[in-house]
Amino acid sequence: MTPKRKRLWLLAGSLVVLGVAVTLVLTALNDNLVFFYSPSQVAEKSIPSERRFRLGGLVEMGSVKKNGQEIRFTVSDTHKTISVVYRGLLPDLFREGQGVIAEGSLGPDGAFVAREVLAKHDENYMPPEVAKAIKEAGQWRK
């Protein structure tokens, strides 16, 4: 086999693999992108109830209520608020007044049903999305 043909083979092979990969990536991105919304954005947009998204903001002081494994709390971006229902263990750093990111979808009653509440390593850390959401609500204080 000549070097030229070898290179053609190689090129064809690479293109096939690349093509498959690109197709996979594009389909996966289409189906699995999880958007991040602040409570204000949730209020503005009408998000279909089966659509998974991430909700971020501050856990309102005094809003956490536990009933067995079911935990209810309110997430706020200081402008709008939304109530969240979560069944399961909260991460160690979950606290009132702190930033939180929850992933899930809207329930029939308009409350956010969280399937996952994200943990952070560092108590001073403010997720950048949350910081931005609060900034946009016009209430950022440093």
Next chain:
Amino acid sequence: MIPELGHFALILALAVALVQGTLPLVGAARGDARLMALGSAAALTQALLVVVAFAALTQAYVTSDFSVANVVANSHSAKPLVYKISGVWGNHEGSMLLWALILSVFGAAVALFGANLPDTLRARVLAIQALIGVGFLAFLLFTSNPFERLSPASADGNGLNPLLQDPGLAFHPPLLYLGYVGLSVTYAFAIAALLEGRVDPAWARWVRPWTLAAWCFLTLGIALGSWWAYYILGWGGFWFWDPVENASLMPWLAGTALLHSAIVVEKRDALKSWTVLLAILAFSLSLLGTFLVRSGVLTSVHAFAQDPARGLYILAFLLTVTGGGLALYAWRAPKLTSSGLFQPISREGALILNNLLLCTLAATVLLGTLYPLFLDLLTGNKVSVGPPFFNATFVPICAPLFAALCVGPFLGWKRAELWPALQQLRIAFFVAVVAAIVAAVAIDSRSTLAAVAFGFGVWLIVGSLVEFAGRLRLGRAPWADSLRRLRATPRAAIGMTISHAALGFVVLGAVATGAWHLEVIQTLKPGEKTRIAGYDVALVRVDNVQGPNYLAERATLAVTTDGRPFTILQPERRLFTVQRRQVAETAIHTNGLRDLYATLGEGDRNTGWVIRLYLNPLAPWIWLGAALCAFGGFVSLSDRRLRIGAPSRRPAVQVAE
């Protein structure tokens, strides 16, 4: 006084690195032996100075010198000694110092053991290594000085992040860094080869052990991190496709590809420019990983509050290393001509397929990790790309990789026939299909995909063993003959079999845990019980326990099967008194085939405590498999051919037949 000494040593190290990064390059260009010889001396001096600096910082931590700002921020006098030491690299400044330390020690190793390298190549490698060192030392001195004093001194420190006070995490960063920085050596070799305009098998014999060693450490580091996440985060999962996990996976994938392509350069004198390109990309991905961790640009479980200026510096450094490397590559790579010709169906062809698929995997991970960043920059939309994306892209691309993995070793160099190779793998194929069917029927009929993936795991193990048995002519020749063949088998081949089969174990563990785990979350009061997969779990009591630097609630769970006592699990919730932070400590009972996993949630005597239980089948295999995989790498590394000095026993340039 000692911290100043460390600071001073660091400044001197930077000066030495500047000399080491320039003069030997000039020497190599002009053929000046004295300037080139300077490289080795400078490399040793630089390593010594950085060792002094690192020792000084360690001393400050061990003696709890609270006049050093870094110690105050990250240590506490009541902390156990091992976490005082691991605290040295448990923070930004210290971990960058560790990076610089490993970098300079590796440089010194090249200087010490590189006597048989051509003078110009050695001088150039050391210079490139020093230039990378300059980047890191300057970064330390100008943006993240670990020796900064605090006046007045603090009475006590703020303590180390409790999540990091754990044996798994104490050694996770050093192992990971050994891997990341090991790839810097291959990068230096690649750049040096481009400057030389020559890549020969002797070059590959140098690059391969470094890649292999870096790869082994990276494997161990990633496995340790994943194990840590499994038992500390309390979600029962082992891999979250978190940006920072991805950041370590990408150089691993590129390193794995490099490992394989370097074989072709060494044995067949082909794929040269591709291997050089891979070496550049692998180290660039390591730096990208550092950038992602250190800058906090992506939301991740690892995200620490970070200084954007540092992120900007690392980004600029990353662009210099990658951009510079690629520009040089574009300019010089056409000079690297290969002599080895081969057919598409051959060992070389199989290794190319391996590289193609591994690089595609790395690219997929890269895209998924950085996509949120791009979308934010372009449209301002905040998105996250989570496990579903990676399951839909990463996993399907793994399938052809795993399928081909067992076939490759059967193919000969230059030209081979596919059919005889496949015939030899009949048994493996049969066993794998049976395993998949059994999994689909007996374990879980809902997930066909998991059953197929399970079959792939079995295929990897049996396929690798079949290849090894064929090599020994096991069963087809007298035992004594097979034994003699075993002794004559190169360690590299034994290592390959171990690592390939180990990958199968990882796959089995990951599939079984991911697809077939059971989960029970229940609120229990003392005396109440719940049930998971044949185990009755009763909450006996919850005690308050005093640890060295924490208070804990410890639950005692009595596990029985059919009324007979089976085991006691004691998950804890620890409240670290200095930081006022709670950390869950899981309790895991393992028998090597499955983990019974318990975590304790919040609660009190009146309402009961939330208890989360998991049954994770084959979970231990994930980490045992990964450790075995790295072990295979070390076995391969001990091959005579790769031993230091071995290249000199053969002619420097071996012309392909």
